Amino acid sequence: MIKRIYTLVTVASLFAMTSGPASAGNVTTGLTRDTSGGSAPIVKAKWEAYGATNKGTGTPLPVTGYYTDEQTTAGAQFVPSGIKDTNTNIALCSVVTDPDGLADVTTAPGAVYGDVFYPEGIALGSSHVPLPGQSGLACGNLMQEDKLIQLSKADGIELFCNQVRNNNNNLATFASGYNYDEICKTDGELQKETAAVYCVTKDLSYEDTAGDYKVWSVVQDKVGLQGRLENQFTYLPLTAFETDFTSVGYGNVRLATDKIISGDLTWDAVNQGKASVRNVGNTRLSMKVQQDDMGFGKTNGLWNVRYDARVGSNATWAHYDPDTLTQLLNPLNLSQLDEMDFSIYVSKFPPTHVGDTYTGTMTLSAASEPPLACATAP
Numbered sequence: 033m034i035k036r037i038y039t040l041v042t043v044a045s046l047f048a049m050t051s052g053p054a055s056a057g058n059v060t061t062g063l064t065r066d067t068s069g070g071s072a073p074i075v076k077a078k079w080e081a082y083g084a085t086n087k088g089t090g091t092p093l094p095v096t097g098y099y100t101d102e103q104t105t106a107g108a109q110f111v112p113s114g115i116k117d118t119n120t121n122i123a124l125c126s127v128v129t130d131p132d133g134l135a136d137v138t139t140a141p142g143a144v145y146g147d148v149f150y151p152e153g154i155a156l157g158s159s160h161v162p163l164p165g166q167s168g169l170a171c172g173n174l175m176q177e178d179k180l181i182q183l184s185k186a187d188g189i190e191l192f193c194n195q196v197r198n199n200n201n202n203l204a205t206f207a208s209g210y211n212y213d214e215i216c217k218t219d220g221e222l223q224k225e226t227a228a229v230y231c232v233t234k235d236l237s238y239e240d241t242a243g244d245y246k247v248w249s250v251v252q253d254k255v256g257l258q259g260r261l262e263n264q265f266t267y268l269p270l271t272a273f274e275t276d277f278t279s280v281g282y283g284n285v286r287l288a289t290d291k292i293i294s295g296d297l298t299w300d301a302v303n304q305g306k307a308s309v310r311n312v313g314n315t316r317l318s319m320k321v322q323q324d325d326m327g328f329g330k331t332n333g334l335w336n337v338r339y340d341a342r343v344g345s346n347a348t349w350a351h352y353d354p355d356t357l358t359q360l361l362n363p364l365n366l367s368q369l370d371e372m373d374f375s376i377y378v379s380k381f382p383p384t385h386v387g388d389t390y391t392g393t394m395t396l397s398a399a400s401e402p403p404l405a406c407a408t409a410p
């Protein structure tokens with residue numbers, strides 16, 4: 033009996049020593065029954081980053097690698113691959129907490145979601161094919177909602193408080209009143225596991241439009257109360273095309289007679305079919321063409337040969353002289369495939385040319401075009 037009393041006294045005196053003045057060893061505890069369903073959870077910070085190494089290499093990063101992007105500008109900037117069907121994988125991450133305890137978020141239907149919205153005012157066009165699970169509705173509409181996964185305490189602290197904070201400090205967006213110091217302090221919420229880092233990865237298609245994508249991080253607790261934080265990332269513009277031909281054979285050409293070589297709408301093995309071109313960037317584009325004189329030269333200062341080209345069989349032909357960079361009409365929309373038609377007109381076969389064979393070099397390039405506009409509401 034004496035021993036037991038002694039133990040109690042020791043605890044009380046320790047309490048007094050570490051907590052300042054205390055008149056006795058008794059501590060008052062209290063609570064108020066909560067009939068409101070508690071408090072809404074909070075998204076303290078959020079960011080986007082590459083979720084796999086980009087530009088077609090596709091090697092997945094560990095979760096602690098979700099802190100890189102393309103530019104030092106605040107927030108995240110990503111580039112598309114410029115390669116058909118090669119997507120850009122990104123991660124959506126958030127630091128969340130709930131005043132009622134993190135169990136309120138981890139208990140169903142508590143969850144953390146990432147909502148990505150298409151850029152405002154940009155239509156994708158009928159050739160654009162959304163990835164599975166994506167709405168394709170464009171014009172600022174919701175692209176996709178993904179559920180974020182809770183990282184381990186160690187991974188969450190390493191990712192946010194070490195990698196993001198030290199290597200890409202302006203990547204994250206914070207809710208009012210929060211910053212790295214608050215979230216990462218040694219007796220802070222990540223350490224005490226009353227907050228946690230959540231992430232998910234998702235794909236942007238090679239043909240998803242360049243622009244600013246709004247992202248919501250939405251945290252919901254088990255009674256349905258929600259917190260939300262918004263930011264945006266930028267999908268940087270890349271104008272890129274590919275063709276299924278590396279040569280154009282005009283065949284036998286007669287004097288003063290247009291010789292037309294028609295393309296087609298079939299994507300063929302290289303040089304195994306008629307000429308086709310497709311957009312593999314994330315902007316609309318107009319094709320440009322330049323061609324040398326193939327050895328025809330000039331007579332009285334005028335070229336002995338001239339050319340025409342067009343994209344699509346309904347487009348107006350563009351005429352061009354040798355060595356003249358010429359932009360073609362009829363822009364290609366996102367991922368659009370179209371035919372390229374070429375034509376040559378020889379006004380004089382130069383007598384000094386040896387043999388009947390003429391060869392030359394054509395250079396194709398592209399100029400970016402503004403996106404398609406969204407229909408305005410009636």
Ligand SMILES: [Ca+2]
Pocket residue numbers: 069070071072073130131132136253254257
């Ligand atoms: Ca709550």
Ligand SMILES: [Ca+2]
Pocket residue numbers: 101102103104105106107108109202203
């Ligand atoms: Ca950045």
Ligand SMILES: [Ca+2]
Pocket residue numbers: 276295296297298299300305306307308
């Ligand atoms: Ca073809």
